[in-house]
Amino acid sequence: MRKLISGIVEFRELQLPKYAERFRGLALTQSPDALFVTCSDSRVVPDLLVSTHPGELFTMRNVGNLVPPATAEGISVGDVSEASAIEYAVLVLKVANIVVCGHSECGAMKAVLATEARPGAPNLQKWLHHASTAAFRLEHEGALDASLKPHDQLSQLNVLVQLGHLMSYPIVRTQVAAGALHLSGWWFDIATGDMYSYEPTSRLFEVIDRQVAERLIARLEA
Ligand SMILES: [Zn+2]
Numbered sequence: 001m002r003k004l005i006s007g008i009v010e011f012r013e014l015q016l017p018k019y020a021e022r023f024r025g026l027a028l029t030q031s032p033d034a035l036f037v038t039c040s041d042s043r044v045v046p047d048l049l050v051s052t053h054p055g056e057l058f059t060m061r062n063v064g065n066l067v068p069p070a071t072a073e074g075i076s077v078g079d080v081s082e083a084s085a086i087e088y089a090v091l092v093l094k095v096a097n098i099v100v101c102g103h104s105e106c107g108a109m110k111a112v113l114a115t116e117a118r119p120g121a122p123n124l125q126k127w128l129h130h131a132s133t134a135a136f137r138l139e140h141e142g143a144l145d146a147s148l149k150p151h152d153q154l155s156q157l158n159v160l161v162q163l164g165h166l167m168s169y170p171i172v173r174t175q176v177a178a179g180a181l182h183l184s185g186w187w188f189d190i191a192t193g194d195m196y197s198y199e200p201t202s203r204l205f206e207v208i209d210r211q212v213a214e215r216l217i218a219r220l221e222a
Contacts, residue, residue, distance in 0.1 A: 022054055032058040034097040035089035037082075037162070039065045043190050044103050050195075058093060060085040064108030064158065065100055066130040069165040078130055083169070090171050090181065097220075098166060101186040101195075102159040109151040109158060130165070134158035144204055156205055159185040159198065182220060 016023075036046050036059045046052070046059055060082060067086070068078025076083035089095045102109075111118065112131045118124065134157040143153035163185050166172050175181035185198035187205045196205035197216060206212050 019054065026055040030055050030058075030093065032056055032089075032093060032095060034058065034099055035060060035085065035093075035095045036099050036101065037061075037065050037067060037166075038099075038101040039063065039103055039106055039108065041103060041106060043105075044101070044188055046101070049188065058085075058089050058095060060089075063124065063127060064106060064112075064131055065102050065162060066108075066127065066158075067100070067162045067165040068130050069168040070170070072170075074170045078127070086166070086169055087171065090175055094180075096180065097182050097184065098172070099184045099186055100159050100162045100166070101188060102155040103188040104148075104152050104155065104190050106151065106155045109155045113151055113154060131158050131161070133164075134161040137161065156187050156198075159187055184216075 032055065034057060036050075036057050038044050038046055038059070038061055040061045040063050046057055050057070062082065067082050068076045070076055070083065074083075086098075089098070108128060108131065111124065112128050112135050131154075134154055137157050137160075138150075138154050141157075143150075144156050145153065148156070163183050166183060167176065172181065172183075176183060185205075186208075187196040187198070188194075189196065195208045197208050197212065198204075199206050208216070
């Protein structure tokens with residue numbers, strides 16, 4: 001905590017002068033390009049990884065980057081926090097993109113694969129149920145990349161499952177069908193710092209290098 005408090009002073013004295021004008025401009029409005037859904041894990045730092053500044057990324061984080069699916073009426077079957085973020089991002093901020101970003105060595109994915117429940121964590125246990133379809137798919141369909149550790153294999157499939165959960169929300173489905181909203185599945189490898197994007201044609205997560213980035217951007221603009 002000492003580091004956090006000292007960090008505020010460091011921000012005030014060193015960074016704020018650079019950001020002051022931007023914050024003044026953002027004080028009454030924001031128009032982020034994307035809703036970024038990712039894990040609470042401290043090693044995943046969205047603004048650092050995608051080089052964004054204040055006002056550019058609307059972020060929704062939780063344990064395991066999970067999105068509880070919706071009923072046919074668009075009501076979340078789990079906690080409504082995630083659904084609220086989706087509704088706000090899509091209907092109010094009118095984001096053009098939603099990214100679900102998983103990551104390597106995810107504690108949530110390890111917990112899903114653990115044979116024994118963690119004592120004293122009934123809420124976590126219940127929450128992780130939203131990743132159970134990913135575990136089912138891993139068991140029955142196998143991994144997208146068999147060279148990865150089991151929890152990383154699960155983490156990649158979990159990104160795809162959560163994208164499916166997003167599509168269970170009528171407002172998301174409608175906007176995607178209208179071409180006004182684009183969904184992407186990303187995966188961050190902590191050890192290498194590489195960000196991967198799911199490529200439906202190859203059914204693989206590909207490193208977003210310059211070449212892949214140009215292809216992804218061209219597809220968005222098509
Ligand atoms: Zn995680």
